[in-house]
Amino acid sequence: MLYRLNQLLLTLGLSPYWANLLNQCIAFCIVLTIAFTADYICRRLLLSVVARIIERTKVKWYNVLLDNRLLSNIARIVAPFIISSLVPMVFAHSSTKLVGFLMKLTDIYILITILCIINSLFKSIYTLYSLNEKFRDRPLKGLLQTMQVALWFVGVVIGIAILFNRNPLTLLAGLSASAAILMLVFKDSIMGVVSGVQLSANNMLKVGDWITIPKYNADGVVVEVTLNTVKVRNWDNTISTIPPYALVSDSFQNWRGMEESGGRRIKRSISIDMNSVRFCTPPMLEKFKEITLLKSYIEKTESEIEAYNEEMGIDNSVLVNGRRQTNLGVFRAYLVAYLRSLPRINQEQTLLVRHLQPTEDGLPVELYFFSANTEWIAYEDLQADVFDHLLAIIPEFGLRVFQSPTGYDFKKQP
Secondary structure, rough: HHHHHHHHHOOOOOOOOHHHHHHHHHHHHHHHHHHHHHHHHHHHHHHHHHHHHHHHHHOHHHHHHHHHHHHHHEEEEEHHHHHHHHHHHHHHOOOOHHHHHHHHHHHHHHHHHHHHHHHHHHHHHHHHHOOOOOOOOHHHHHHHHHHHHHHHHHHHHHHHHHHHHOHHHHHHHHHHHHHHHHHHHOOOHHHHHHHHHHHHHHOOOOOOOOEEEEEEEEEEEEEEEOOOEEEEEOOOOOEEEEEEHHHHHHHOOEEEEHHOOOOOEEEEEEEOHHHHHHHHHHHHHHHHHHOOOOHHHHHHHHHHHHHHHHHOOOOOOOOOOOOHHHHHHHHHHHHHHHOOOOEOOOHHHHHEEEEOOEOOOEEEEEEEEEEEOOOOOHHHHHHHHHHHHHHHHHHHHHHOOOOOOOOOOOOOOO
């Protein structure tokens, strides 16, 4: 056929050189047409068969294979193999150099197709593991990117070896001699791989964790862990990108333990005017007994104090003698009982009310407890409700909140 085509071109007045060149180009176009037609038919046939299987079985991983083009890439292997089979036959009477060059290009085409198949396989495995609850929050994307870099690196070496008729192992040995240069060029990638392995192996970080990194002004949820970056969505919906090795070399705060513990800490204090602290008088104690949360505490404490003072022979006419309840002490007891009564507080974790070091701004009374709901809005609501109540009931105990004077404080009272 090609011989007849060549003769036809010669009869049309073309020189033997141009007739032979045009003949070879037409022949190569025919080979490509056959190869890519077969490729199209195989892909349509394979994908249609798989689509029918998906409709019948409803298996999820079939969809994953389709989404990552694994089956499509497998079907594409037909075209290079057809070209590889037909080229020696079509160009049997051509120069060996031309045939050798075309075979090299065909081998590289086959190599690229195989690399695409393996790459799609890696992506499909990554997608399947990402859908699994057990592995969804693991930094799998960094591992995928590492495998992709290694795959294409080996592919490029093999491609160069095919093109220049070299042994791939010889090229790899030559590259090892320039390892220092390669490490300098791929420094960030290598550090990212090592850091990603450390983060994953030590369970330091995973997708969905709330982390705080003051150095990078990052405070939010980890949305992606890749080979070179860790993406954090801050609470203001901005994105911070942080190199993985920075999380290994620098300190950062991970709030995962708080979320898994079922309690979020509230640690806040309010300053009391120390001039308002005094011993409780009998009328004050009678008034406090009317508070449901304090009745049993007042009765129990008073009986203990009376027994102690009687045993020690205390002269109760002087208040500084013996033991006495104070309005601040009763107030602290009320706060503990109040916090214990709230269902929104985690009662299994630490709960206390304590005094801090007195300062020129008064005596700080600190509340330390844990919210049962770790969500931000519920946490803030609980914190606000507790301190709203605290500020409202402080005057009931004869105490005053310490604050800097305002215009209202200097206003003359009628």
